[in-house]
Amino acid sequence: MTHEQNRKAAFDPGDYPALLEFLPAYLHQDFGEEYGSAEKAIAALVADASGDQIRNIRDEWHALRQALAGRPLHEMQRTLGVLGAAWQPQSEHELEAVDEILRRSEA
Secondary structure, X not given: OOHXXXXXXXXXXXXXXXXXXXXHXXXXXXXXXXXXXXHHHHHHHHHHOOHHHHHHHHXXXXXXXXXXXXXXXXXXXXXXXHOOOOXXXXXXXXXXXXXXXXXXXXX
16 A cells, blocks of 8 residues: 555544534535535534534534645545545635634534
8 A cells, every 4th residue: 555545545524523513514516605604504503502502513523624734725626525525725824714613612
């Protein structure tokens, strides 16, 4: 198995059950029309979810970001698609905006 195949095999969507549940519900095909932006969709998710759900989402998002740290943006785009999200972030800045929304949800 090549290094690339091993890296891809290491990603298991089942390790991210909260993201699998919530990303498709909020970052679906029409999220832009419904929410206006990914940031507003994530803010709505935080507003709608329970404390435990938010904590699980935040923890899994952090783990995903750590797992893909330093990797090309297209890998995060692909991974988000595997997790059921239609959102395809176009920059690290967009991902950092989600990081910040989830970080603020800790309060």
